[in-house]
Every structure is written in C-alpha cells, then in structure tokens.
Amino acid sequence: MSETGEEWQVARRRKGAARKTKSLQVSSTCSQEELDIGKTVKRIRDTVSELRCEEFWQGWKVLLCSAAGSAALSKPPENRDTEGPADQLGSSKDGRLCQQLECVCYGLGSFSSCVSARFQLAMLLLLLDAGQIPLKDCSVYDPAFSSGERAVLRELGLTVLTENEEGKRLATKPTLFYLMHCGKALYNNLLWKNWSVQCLPLMILIGNGFNGMMDRTVGREFQRDYSYIAQAVSVCEERRLPCPSRLIDVFSDTAVITFPTGSLNRLPQSTWAEPPEPQYQHCSDLEIIQRETQS
Template identity: 40%
Template structure:
C-alpha cells in the first residue's frame, strides 16, 4: 500500500536534494576544469611537435631557415657560423630589452652589446581544436628552440583565441597580446622574425608600412604567405592600389621555403622572406618617401579583423 510521505519526510527529501546540488556545484570549479583542458591541449601540442621532429619536412625546413637566417644575420655583421652558433653568440638576455636604440647601426648592436632577437606571431588559429593550427603552433615552438630564442621574446596574437588557448600559451611561456594592432607594429630597431602563416594580405602590407625604411626592413624576416605568390594571383592594378607596400618591396626581397609531400595542407604557399641590403640600397629615395597609411575602405574581400586602438600596455610590452 502506498504511503503518503509526511511533511517532515518531504522536507528532508528536498533538503537532501538541495545539499547534493550544492556539492555538485562546489565540485565544478571552472579554474580546475580549465587546467584539466589545458593539460589535454598541451599534450596534443607535444604530440604534434614529436611528429614534426621526425618528419622530412622539418629537416628540410630547418635547413632552409638555417641558410636564410644565417645570410640575414651576416648582413647585420653578426659572427659567422651555423644557425645555432650564430644565434647563440647573440647573447640573448630577457632581463633588459632596451639596450638597442632605434636607428642605431645594426653591426654595432650585434657585435658590441647584447642583441635581443624577437619573434612576433600573428593569427596562428584555434590550435586547441584545429590540427592544422596546432601543427603551425608546434612548428613555432620548435623554431624558437632551434634558433635559441627565449619564449619570453615571442609575442603572439589572434583575435580568435579562446580563454583555454590563452591559458595554454601562458603556460608555454610566450607573451599573449591583448589588443589587435592590425600588423602595424614597428620593430623599433631590433632584429625581429615575424611568423604569420596564412594571414590576410592587408596584415603583411600593414607590417611593411610600419617599418618602411631600408634600415628597418634589413632587420626583418617574415615567415608567411609567398609575396611572389600574391603577385601572381592578384591583378597588378589591384596589388598596387590595395597593397602598395607589398607591390613596392617585391624587387627588394628574397624568399624561399622547401616543398615536400608532407604537411602540404599546413605550410602551403609559405616562404621565408628577407631583405638584402644590396637590393634595398638600389631603391630610389622616392620609394621610401611614400609613407601613406594603408586604407582598405574600397578593398573587397579584406581578410583582416581591424581594431583602431592599441593600448599603451601592449606598446610597452614590445
């Protein structure tokens, strides 16, 4: 026979259920869950690094980077040698990032006092969920290690980063920028490598505008979409109107990247770009006098998320 519960029994049942719910809520800690998820993503990044390390692509890419960066550093009058020896002799030190004054002589900086080789990474993608972005992130980490660039000298930004990805990047030791500068970032006289795979064309154009001088460009290396490929795909009038700095610099750069059967979906159309002083010195002064800030109001198919503001905090970080 069914017994109707008394009011006291009903109250006790409700109280027990409420207590159970409170325990469940207390057990769910967002920070704890974030840490657990971060561990999963870090493990996946490590697995991607291991896969890259044993690939033919990595050995070919490292050799290509070795050759181009060694040439780049030679033109800055750095010591001769292999990539690891050359970069190792730069005495990288994260304790003081103001030793190199803007506009100073490149050779003097690298030979007579510490040089702070930097790396800036744009738009790497959602590596927590996308295997292509994860492989690109793993390549960056291996690149920093092989080139002996401290992770504290690497700044990263993507407007699509999730809180989980920001937490992972903080754990990895790189610096995550909080504001979108649209690629308008000056190197401030310090040798800088920009890692920008599959970025919008405007981002490269903005970067060139922000460093539009022979002195600044000679200190830069860009690992990203092939500029020659852009020239082939875009009509000349479109390139010159919408992306004038890319159009003007084509004769002042050299680019190369190994083509292998591996990771073709990840590093396709990617090149290492550097700017030999000999080529830059051949430009007429009129080219350098052109300093108009890019304006993409009439540009169709713009592949860039713009933000007009950049905080003083982010400016100071660099």
C-alpha cells in the first residue's frame, strides 16, 4: 500500500486559523527530505518538557487516568481472572496506571513543518508516559508523514503503520485512540468497527467532541452520513479537556470520550444487530479518502 498523500487526505479544523499567536509562529525553511532527525527529535522532546510545565496538562492527566481505570474494568472476564484488584482498576501502588493500555494515533499531520502537529505529538508522548503505555505499543499513521518524519517517530520508539486502516481498528483490549482534529468519517469508521457492547467500553477517545461535530453539521446530513457518531452522542461520556488561549489552534474543542457499559445496555438490542459499514456516497466534502480496493 502506498503511503502517498493521495491515499488518505486528513482535513484539519483550525479554529481561528487566521490568528497567529507569537508563541506558535514557525518558519519551515527546510524541506522534509532534508529533515535532521536528531534535531527534530530534540525539538519534540523540548516541546514535551514545555507542555509538562503547563498547568492545563494536569487536567488532561487526571481525566486520562479516570478514563483508563474505567476502560480497564471493561476487559473480558477471562483477562481479569489472573489479575489482582489493583490490576483490574488500572492502578499501581504509586497511583499511576498499569501497563495494560495500547494506543492508536491517526491524522497527526506533518509535525516537522507544522507547529500545531508538533505540539499534538508532544501531548501524545505525555499521555503515553502518564498512562504507562510503552512507546512500542503506540501505533501512528498519517500519509502526510515524510520518510524523515517516519524515521523520527521510530527514533522516538513509536510503531509506524504502513497501511491505511481508514480508522477501522478493532479494540480487543483497553485502547487509547488519539485523533486530533481529524475528519468526522474517521471517527465514524472507528465507531462502526467497534459497534458492540463489548468493544466500545474498551475505547478511550481523545479528539474532537461529538457534540461539537453535531452542532456544526446539518442535522439531517449528520444522521445520514455519520450515523454512528449521531447514535454515540446519547450514550458516550464526553469531558472537555482544558486548553489555554495561546494553544487554542492546537487543542481547541478537544475532549476525552468514553462509553460506559451501563449507558450502552440501555439501548435496544436491535442497535447492535449487523451494523452496516459506512459508505459516504452522499458526502461531497468527505474528509477521508477511501482505499482503492473498497467498493
């Protein structure tokens, strides 16, 4: 599968994109082909250190730990039998999360030339550290990545996917999905793939809030084209993540979204019966390009 930009087009919503804050101005004078891997890794790690000192980061950390604890309790019973109470709660003796989550990141963007994408990558690394998720257990994909950027991600220890999954990744264990400012179709595909009472509670989703998506889309079109998001709005738990004004273009409208089993069980059983795969034949401005092999 080719990793060119034609394969998957990620549309990014930038609230107030015309406003350039001094702290986020960036000059991309070097091409991606000339990317200095060592310097780029250092720049990312410096950004991690910068975010770690931000007050709002503590809010993100608390909400992640809370969500991860709930997701850990949603593991299949056979996976819990060999674990003690601390493991089931997702907590270790020092209060941090046990290494039982994995992570998938889609649509990060070109972080070597886009400062917003670099901050989002730095936040991802902070979340992995807070959740005690091994770097190798975090898979990342975006066709916008250059060969140099893929090398940087591998140098950081992350796993770089080579196939366009279109967001259709099944959660078989508690999983953090990190989708910053991605298109609605990507979220919708992810929900469709996990559309069951067993899989949805395993998901922790950090990305654009579903309520905001619904408010910005014509109701009839939202129900028709993004039916899984539309149904999820009423049963998910969406908690807005704090964002300082200087980073509004980076982390605006970001929430941590979970799917409590109790809420899902209130829906009729017919909700889960043979959910049809999204096709998007009516979408003229689809924010994801589908695989050529898909009909």
